[in-house]
Amino acid sequence: xxxxxxxxxxxxxEIRARARRPWAPxxxxxxxxxxxxxxxxxxxxxxxxxxxxTLEPASRRVPAGGVRGLVKVAFNRLxxxxxxxxxxxxxxxxxxxxxxxxxxxxxxxxxxxAQAAEIDSLRADLVxxxxxxxxPIANGDA
Amino acid sequence: MPEGRQLATVVTTTWSDGSGAYLVRRVAxxxxxxxxxxxxxADGHRGPAVSCADGAFWVIRVPSQAPEPRRAKLLQEALxxxxxxxxxxxxxxxxxxRRLAGSAPGVSQVIRSLAPDAxxxxxxRHELAVQGAVQGRRxxxxxxxxxxxxxxxxxxxxxxHGWDSILTTNAYEADLLQSxxxxxxxxxxxxxxxxxxxxxxxxxxxxxxxxxxxxxVVLDSPGSPGLAYLALRFxxxxxxxxxxxxxxxxxxxxxxxxxxxxxSRTGMWELMAGAVATLDLRPPQVIAREVLESLILxxxxxxxxxxxxxxxxxxxxxxxxxxxxxxxxxACVARMLERQIRxxxxxxxxxxxxxxxxxxxxxxxxTKIGVLxxx
Numbered sequence: 001x002x003x004x005x006x007x008x009x010x011x012x013x014e015i016r017a018r019a020r021r022p023w024a025p026x027x028x029x030x031x032x033x034x035x036x037x038x039x040x041x042x043x044x045x046x047x048x049x050x051x052x053x054t055l056e057p058a059s060r061r062v063p064a065g066g067v068r069g070l071v072k073v074a075f076n077r078l079x080x081x082x083x084x085x086x087x088x089x090x091x092x093x094x095x096x097x098x099x100x101x102x103x104x105x106x107x108x109x110x111x112x113x114a115q116a117a118e119i120d121s122l123r124a125d126l127v128x129x130x131x132x133x134x135x136p137i138a139n140g141d142a
Numbered sequence: 143m144p145e146g147r148q149l150a151t152v153v154t155t156t157w158s159d160g161s162g163a164y165l166v167r168r169v170a171x172x173x174x175x176x177x178x179x180x181x182x183x184a185d186g187h188r189g190p191a192v193s194c195a196d197g198a199f200w201v202i203r204v205p206s207q208a209p210e211p212r213r214a215k216l217l218q219e220a221l222x223x224x225x226x227x228x229x230x231x232x233x234x235x236x237x238x239x240r241r242l243a244g245s246a247p248g249v250s251q252v253i254r255s256l257a258p259d260a261x262x263x264x265x266x267r268h269e270l271a272v273q274g275a276v277q278g279r280r281x282x283x284x285x286x287x288x289x290x291x292x293x294x295x296x297x298x299x300x301x302x303h304g305w306d307s308i309l310t311t312n313a314y315e316a317d318l319l320q321s322x323x324x325x326x327x328x329x330x331x332x333x334x335x336x337x338x339x340x341x342x343x344x345x346x347x348x349x350x351x352x353x354x355x356x357x358x359v360v361l362d363s364p365g366s367p368g369l370a371y372l373a374l375r376f377x378x379x380x381x382x383x384x385x386x387x388x389x390x391x392x393x394x395x396x397x398x399x400x401x402x403x404x405x406s407r408t409g410m411w412e413l414m415a416g417a418v419a420t421l422d423l424r425p426p427q428v429i430a431r432e433v434l435e436s437l438i439l440x441x442x443x444x445x446x447x448x449x450x451x452x453x454x455x456x457x458x459x460x461x462x463x464x465x466x467x468x469x470x471x472x473a474c475v476a477r478m479l480e481r482q483i484r485x486x487x488x489x490x491x492x493x494x495x496x497x498x499x500x501x502x503x504x505x506x507x508x509t510k511i512g513v514l515x516x517x
Binding site (some may be wrong): 009019 | 399434457460462463464465466470474482483486487490
């Protein structure tokens with residue numbers, strides 16, 4: 001007889017072993033996603049979006065004496081006077097961007113949570129559906 | 143009658159339809175190679191006895207009464223109550239079972255008038271009234287057994303009447319009888335084996351059929367629950383449903399069912415040869431003819447685990463899968479859809495079936511030894 005790697009008995013045993021395990025859908029939620037709100041980059045944005053603190057100490061600092069000090073104070077007042085409105089606008093823009101990123105992170109986390117809940121619900125429905133179908137078929141009603 | 147040829151008589155309740163009739167004809171044909179064979183048919187025929195030539199045999203149909211359908215259920219209940227022990231059945235119930243087993247009183251008279259050297263009684267469920275008429279002759283029972291409940295009672299009585307041999311046609315049946323005989327002489331059982339007519343087919347299918355590779359599903363009832371399950375699980379599975387008894391076939395794909403068309407045995411062989419696999423959904427048969435034919439044509443099979451001879455063939459040949467319930471049936475079908483598996487199983491089946499079930503000479507010799515006592 002021809003040599004072959006296929007043993008019918010082994011295949012049947014494998015089928016029976018699989019049949020002994022309770023059936024469950026292969027669909028399962030992906031647990032590998034960490035929450036977006038805990039992302040370290042989002043934390044950095046929350047800590048560093050306020051830039052006024054960076055400018056204020058320079059403007060309030062007591063200037064050093066002499067010509068050099070007078071020039072520095074004059075330059076600070078001149079540049080803040082010229083760029084102040086722009087920097088205020090940019091500060092507001094940064095604040096809004098951080099709020100948007102924050103909202104997006106919360107929305108992403110909510111979507112992932114909802115998806116996981118839906119998959120859990122779908123799995124439960126599939127198990128119940130299988131029981132409803134297979135019961136009558138096994139009893140010869142179908 | 144040519145000088146030196148022996149006389150053999152075959153008594154049967156089935157001669158026209160089904161695997162039992164097919165087996166009886168095969169055994170009678172093997173005997174006819176060296177003996178004059180007369181076949182006495184007790185198939186529920188009413189009216190006077192009629193006789194005619196049928197190929198190599200002379201056939202006599204005698205008036206007879208078929209077994210009552212409720213006998214099988216009654217016997218099953220009686221044996222269940224008695225813990226499977228046929229000798230524990232009370233006398234009145236035993237008499238009732240014998241009364242329901244049908245009768246053919248004319249058989250004894252015909253056997254006496256023929257005075258054969260050997261008598262073969264085919265089937266163990268019918269009261270054929272051969273006792274007395276067969277005394278002094280070599281007497282064999284061709285069991286045609288598919289279950290052990292009816293066998294337990296019938297053979298308990300039959301062995302008491304002194305069979306010279308009990309003939310079987312496959313290893314499953316031989317084992318069934320050996321275990322049912324209990325303390326009786328196991329050498330009584332003589333397994334003839336079974337030889338197929340050599341089926342042929344090139345896989346193109348019979349004329350007029352679509353050339354698509356399909357599953358060949360053998361069944362005897364269109365409402366099989368296994369079929370409904372397959373249609374649900376594999377909506378695109380192409381199947382040809384064949385009822386060998388009715389000689390009819392239907393093409394099915396999922397929920398779409400074609401019209402019924404007649405199919406010949408050679409047409410079925412063509413379908414088998416080209417089939418993905420053969421799925422036998424029938425209850426146990428005396429012989430697994432369609433399974434053997436599939437194997438010899440190189441087509442693997444899927445059968446029920448409790449299908450007796452069919453499962454034995456699939457297992458011995460290492461050429462098929464067997465299932466216990468519908469989910470396992472679906473899993474078997476899914477595995478058989480893998481080309482590598484079905485090709486390997488098909489090749490193994492062809493080798494086994496060709497070696498074990500295609501030797502006409504060996505079958506004829508075994509039949510002659512089993513019935514006539516010598517080759």
